[in-house]
Amino acid sequence: MKFKNLLAAGVALSFGVGSLQARTWTNADGSKTFEADFKTYDKEGGKVTVLMGNGRSVTFAVAKLSEDDRKFLDEQAKNDPAAGGADVKDALKEQKIGAKLIKPGILKKLDGKRFAKFEMEKAPEYYLVYYSASW
Amino acid sequence: MKQYKSEVADNPKVELVHVSLDNDEKAAEAWAGKEGFPWPTVMRADMASSGLDAFAPQGIPNYKLIDKDGNVVAEGKGAVFQKIATLEADSGA
Numbered sequence: 001m002k003f004k005n006l007l008a009a010g011v012a013l014s015f016g017v018g019s020l021q022a023r024t025w026t027n028a029d030g031s032k033t034f035e036a037d038f039k040t041y042d043k044e045g046g047k048v049t050v051l052m053g054n055g056r057s058v059t060f061a062v063a064k065l066s067e068d069d070r071k072f073l074d075e076q077a078k079n080d081p082a083a084g085g086a087d088v089k090d091a092l093k094e095q096k097i098g099a100k101l102i103k104p105g106i107l108k109k110l111d112g113k114r115f116a117k118f119e120m121e122k123a124p125e126y127y128l129v130y131y132s133a134s135w
Numbered sequence: 136m137k138q139y140k141s142e143v144a145d146n147p148k149v150e151l152v153h154v155s156l157d158n159d160e161k162a163a164e165a166w167a168g169k170e171g172f173p174w175p176t177v178m179r180a181d182m183a184s185s186g187l188d189a190f191a192p193q194g195i196p197n198y199k200l201i202d203k204d205g206n207v208v209a210e211g212k213g214a215v216f217q218k219i220a221t222l223e224a225d226s227g228a
Contacts, residue, residue, distance in 0.1 A: 034159075055140065095203040100186040101152065109177040113168035118175045124150040125203055126222065128143060128215055129187055130174075132196040133156040134166035 021114035025050070026066040040088070040121040041073045048073055049121060098123060138216055139174065148222050149200075153177055154187050156195060 023036040036050035039057060049059040062070055077087065092098030101107055101120060109118035143151050151174040157163035159176055167176060182188045190199055190207065200209040200218050209218040 025173060039145075051145065053173075055144075096202050096205040097186065097201060097224075100184065103184060106177060106181050107136050107152070108178065109175045110167055110172055115164050115167065115176065119151065120175070122147055123203075124146075124148055126149045126208070126219070127201045127203070128149055128151040128219070129154060129190060129199045129201055130151060130196065131154045131192050131199075132158060134162050135157070 022053070023072075025069050028064055028066060028129070030066060036075060038073075039079050043074070043077050043087075088120060088123050092120055097127050136170075136173075142216060142219050144173065146219070146222075149219055150175070152177060152187070154182055154185075154191075156182075 022037055024033050024035050028035045035056070036052050039049040039051050041048050041062075047059050048060045048062050048065070051057055054133050062073060065073075089102055092102045098120065105117060107118040107120065108115040110116075139151055143149050146174055147168050153167075153174050153176040154155055155163040155167075156179050157166070158179060160180070163176070163178065171174060177185045182191070188203075189205075190201060192199070196212075198210065198212045198215045200215045201207050209215045
């Protein structure tokens with residue numbers, strides 16, 4: 001996703017949910033900012049996921065962010081093992097449930113109208129398992 | 136969907152995993168796309184590999200809250216969301 005699109009989504013936040021404790025993010029050259037909640041950081045893959053004001057999660061390359069933002073992400077990864085992608089995988093490997101869900105191709109998630117491969121973004125203590133069918 | 140967004144989506148302690156029991160993966164995808172499911176899904180063909188076949192219910196829809204060690208701590212929509220609310224209260228959220 002281009003930074004200008006993130007910026008547009010961030011603008012939506014300011015007119016959206018006012019109670020969010022959003023962080024102001026800045027692009028690498030300092031010319032643009034947007035507001036969003038920090039969600040997860042995949043340090044190994046160099047990706048960060050943020051929650052925009054419209055409730056959409058957006059994932060983009062950490063390289064697009066300012067040095068301060070990258071420092072912030074590194075601190076999050078140090079302080080909260082669940083925040084870092086590699087650490088999430090390590091934590092899931094220790095779980096009876098999570099260890100199987102991280103096997104390649106097990107989880108899928110909508111990308112538009114189609115399913116795409118998905119990897120867990122957090123290592124939860126509980127799984128709400130919802131069994132259902134279209135029929 | 137509303138309860139998912141308010142009580143699960145941003146709750147670090149809980150993740151919703153949808154297990155689709157559709158035999159037809161295209162039908163499952165079409166349904167998910169129509170409803171805009173925001174959660175991860177395990178297809179029926181992958182249910183055994185996911186380990187979630189061990190908790191498969193007799194009838195659907197079915198909700199189970201399972202801890203990371205594989206213990207079912209609540210079953211049924213009401214009980215599950217009641218338990219999740221307790222978790223939030225415990226964490227001070």
